[in-house]
């Protein structure tokens with residue numbers, strides 16, 4: 001590819017950033033469009049004056065050698081670290097040790113989960129706070145229409161949709177690309193994430209818990225991750241609770257306060273099963289502050305394993321976790337492989 005190849009990438013999550021980095025390194029002129037203020041998508045962090053909390057992806061693993069090398073690069077640049085949490089499984093009655101876990105290495109962004117994405121974005125041209133609502137072809141070039149600022153002044157040879165399937169489908173509707181059918185075949189599910197800040201340390205026996213019964217699927221002590229900022233009190237704890245996809249879907253439009261109340265009450269019940277908590281009165285102390293986030297497209301009911309797709313005639317590509325088995329690793333690899341495909345096509 002040469003600098004005469006201009007590419008628009010919609011979505012500055014880990015897939016879009018990985019795709020952009022590889023294309024730019026190959027010589028293309030890349031512009032990323034992101035609807036939020038910051039990059040990182042679902043690998044992100046809520047930050048307040050007093051605490052921070054990773055409310056999307058909790059950690060990532062690197063089983064693929066290319067992604068492993070990339071994670072090592074992030075570690076070398078001090079934007080990721082290994083996380084060794086005390087993990088348990090709750091089966092509805094008791095806390096169990098997590099089986100077959102000794103070979104799993106977990107990583108987190110350092111000092112926040114959005115750090116690797118910010119690191120990648122430093123080298124890239126990101127047009128933020130721009131929600132793309134239309135892509136149109138004019139005289140063989142793509143035009144990008146943003147909700148906030150209208151038609152972007154640049155013209156692009158290729159457009160890459162690095163966004164969840166339903167959002168990609170919406171943008172493909174007014175094109176003639178067959179990629180629309182692929183997007184329409186994938187159902188993405190919501191997830192409520194409740195962040196809780198306590199001014200004491202909850203004396204339970206786990207930092208992360210996989211839950212197999214009830215409306216929560218995962219809870220974690222976010223403040224146990226490396227480098228996390230907590231309130232000035234040294235004993236402060238920050239927790240994140242994730243609701244199951246099924247429960248989140250059932251209550252997706254319910255009153256947010258009610259959702260938070262129900263999730264907190266479930267967490268308190270769960271804590272009361274923990275022997276260390278039973279021995280103390282602490283579990284009854286309410287969090288000092290809390291915040292609820294609704295992920296509308298948290299994961300896919302069934303992920304594709306096609307890695308990515310490129311429509312050569314229309315010059316549109318799609319990538320993201322949902323085209324490549326899910327997770328941060330899947331998203332990063334999907335973006336990389338789509339970039340490689342474009343580089344090969346337009347040598």
Ligand SMILES: Cc1cc2nc3c(=O)[nH]c(=O)nc-3n(C[C@H](O)[C@H](O)[C@H](O)COP(=O)(O)OP(=O)(O)OC[C@H]3O[C@@H](n4cnc5c(N)ncnc54)[C@H](O)[C@@H]3O)c2cc1C
Nearest residue numbers: 011013014015035041042057058132298320321327328331
């Ligand atoms: C609650 C939760 C828990 C998770 N836990 C884990 C975990 O523990 N481990 C793991 O590996 N993975 C986990 N994941 C999954 C992981 O976060 C994703 O697989 C990965 O981050 C997806 O990256 P992506 O780039 O494909 O998509 P995204 O991160 O969704 O990026 C898409 C980007 O596009 C932007 N965008 C969307 N539409 C538009 C538009 N029209 N115009 C402009 N911008 C747009 C979005 O704002 C976003 O920044 C979790 C996800 C959630 C939500």
